[in-house]
Amino acid sequence: MVAGRLLAERQSRHRMKHPLLPADYEDPRLALVEVTAAWETEGTSGAVLVEDGEVTGYLLGAPKPSAVWGANVWVEQAGQAVRDPEMMRDLYAVAAAKWVAGGRTAQYVLVPDEVELVDAWFRLGFGAQHAHAVRPVPVEPIAMPDGLIVRRAERGDIAVLAELDLVLPRHQALAPVFSAGEVPTLEEALADWEESIDDRDYATFVAERNGQVIGCSIGCSIEKSSAHSRLAQPDNAGFLAYAAVLPEARGNGAGRALGDSVLNWAADIGYESVVTDWRVTNLLSSRAWPRLGFVQTFHRMHRMIGY
Ligand SMILES: CC(C)(COP(=O)(O)OP(=O)(O)OC[C@H]1O[C@@H](n2cnc3c(N)ncnc32)[C@H](O)[C@@H]1OP(=O)(O)O)[C@@H](O)C(=O)NCCC(=O)NCCS
Structure with missing residues (x-):
């Protein structure tokens, strides 16, 4: 007790x-x-x-x-x-x-x-490895920038969605993250999307510029995430589960628009907040998500003993 x-x-x-x-x-x-x-x-x-x-x-x-x-x-x-x-x-x-x-x-x-x-x-x-963060849903829908279309993903997007699945693990395998997380093969990613594209528990968005899909984001209920359960699970929350922009298209607002689309979606559903997490050594997500208003709630800290 x-x-x-x-x-x-x-x-x-x-x-x-x-x-x-x-x-x-x-x-x-x-x-x-x-x-x-x-x-x-x-x-x-x-x-x-x-x-x-x-x-x-x-x-x-x-x-x-x-x-x-x-x-x-x-x-x-x-x-x-x-x-x-x-x-x-x-x-x-x-x-x-x-x-x-x-x-x-x-x-x-x-x-x-x-x-x-x-x-x-x-x-x-111990040093910082991973951030858990939350923010309230927006009060008013967030507008999308000119020249960028953000829409729900369709079956015809499977090829580019599979490519985008590899973006995060590939990026995080590099310096300064050096993550040991597995990078799936393109075939595995394709097979996953073939099976899951119609799963209504996940809201997948794609961003298009000049008719080309350049990025995606995925929203779902926080209850889908084992990393954010119990004491770390805000009541009635959505989850920004994934986002990636193709390397050549980054830094032009697509990541923000994709994140904001998940925030708008969460507000529409009636969630009160949205949770996400990131590797603090990922220079891209660790800068992008705080800019979108996410505030860190937990620090995963890491120590490797022996040397
Ligand atoms: C994270 C990612 C999705 C962001 O997409 P992006 O198109 O590059 O992001 P944007 O250009 O929309 O920038 C998002 C915000 O971060 C800010 N930002 C970007 N780089 C920054 C930097 N070096 N310093 C400070 N802020 C920075 C931008 O200014 C913007 O904020 P603002 O709209 O208030 O100006 C993209 O970089 C990516 O795919 N990274 C690899 C995969 C990944 O890390 N995914 C996240 C999973 S947790």
Whole structure:
């Protein structure tokens, strides 16, 4: 119960800065459900902080069974809460001894956007890897720029949509992101679109300039995204799930128009906010999405131990 209360307090502090995050978890009983789920995740270990007989902090991490993240341990949304952020360093010292002894040297922590807590993790050798962000839907529909048509994708767009599917993973495989994410083949991307183009759970937009499709964006319900669940899932939110503009067409407003189209779509549906995320080392998305009004709520921080 104490851990539930600590997490509920964390959510209250977090919501003072980011009120679009869900209020439900300010209730210690609901927060406790999340701590319990973190505790029961296979392979979980961690530490608790006890001061004057009272539990004042905890840290829980578990491995993700995916080769992409290396020999890893992850601290997810409900995996940490502490009254005094500085003491997170003491919690980590205890928890990490076991993680590293077990060979879990690739470490990932989802840190709520609290300056002192981010700083504590920074002084544990963790750097920024990924941003989670949210913004309210626009009050009035956002107008599209002259010379650019943004419309719903059709079956006839499948070839260019497949090409655009490769744009993000290819871009992120390069410096300075160096992501290990898999780049699908064009054939795989084509097959995916053949199957999914009519899926009404996803709103796909394409941007056309001079009769050529130069980019796409995809909106859906936030509930489709496992990365933005529970404490990180604003109520009644849409999700900007993907956007890409062909390299030669970038920097001319197509990315903004495609992002804005998802914002307009979300407002039309009746969503109250839109969530997105990006690699902070992606120089393009990390500059474009804040310009569209997205404000960072969580920092995924990363440390690789051994050298
Ligand atoms: C991210 C991406 C979709 C943006 O598309 P784009 O057509 O280049 O973007 P735009 O020209 O519309 O610019 C978007 C905003 O970012 C701003 N921006 C772009 N580069 C910038 C820079 N170097 N510094 C500051 N702001 C910058 C623009 O000024 C614009 O804001 P504004 O409309 O307020 O002026 C595109 O660069 C891309 O496909 N990148 C590779 C794939 C990717 O990263 N996808 C995102 C997935 S998370």
